[in-house]
Amino acid sequence: MKVGVVVFPGSNCDHDTLHVLGDVCGQEVRPVWHKDSDLRDLDAVVLPGGFSYGDYLRTGAIARFSPVMRAVGEFARRGGPVLGICNGFQILQEAGLLPGAMLRNQGVKFLSQPVHVRVERTDTPATAGLAAGSVLTMPIAHGEGNFYAAPDEIARLEGEGQVVFRYTTKDGRLEAEANANGSAAAIAGVCNAARNVVGLMPHPERASEAELGSEDGRRLFESLVRATSRVLA
């Protein structure tokens, strides 16, 4: 399969993501410049982390109007798997492809630290190969990762099973200290109603090789590869 990693001005995790999908997971990969609008050769699309357009106005607010985002929207509407990581998640929210919005972290500080997230749903391409309830350790690095949606929208997301990851302790318990950015319902990742678009704030590409301290993140990419290959077969 072939995975595209979108490069916006200010993306800074694009090469890490290409490295993990290409060199570690052994897939065909290509960077997709944000002015490209042809994704027809791709089986999956990843929006990487970074600070697209300097995060001016709001995180992801300018990037969502890049030409590539119209193509990503069409790709998603046709059922193509899309994964947004950190800033990529924020861009997908701004584009209306994922629910909610990000507020400044509750303590106002930029947070760069390892966190534990519990896998809530295994019916998305990025989590199909994981065990429900399992806990992954990956780093976060963001100033605006405080997930917000109105209470009725949170209830709807819970009811529809669109909460994919939650910040927990290492043994999977919900505790205020484990939810460092103050996200509503400790939400670390969500999917769309059709379940093919997934976004999460932690960085799986920074936790995909033993020498980086955790290999948990690689399991997301392997899951994405397996789920996508199965659809193609």
Place this chain on the structure above:
Amino acid sequence: MAKARVYVTLKKSVFDPQGRTIHDALVSMGYEGVADVRQGKFFEVDLQGVPPERARETVDEIARRVLANPVIESYRVEVEP
């Protein structure tokens, strides 16, 4: 040339971590009468070649589509004749 001002603020129901931090700082500086601070954004938009009767409509659309995120923010538009 029409001039417009756009005020973007977090909705009342949304917690504002930056406003809270500013509030706490003001109180610790001795401004004990400060009950709350909410931080927002202010935009000055200059329009050229847009007929005056379309100015409000245009800026309203810009505010709705770009300057504010309706999930967390509301906005107010003022147009100078």
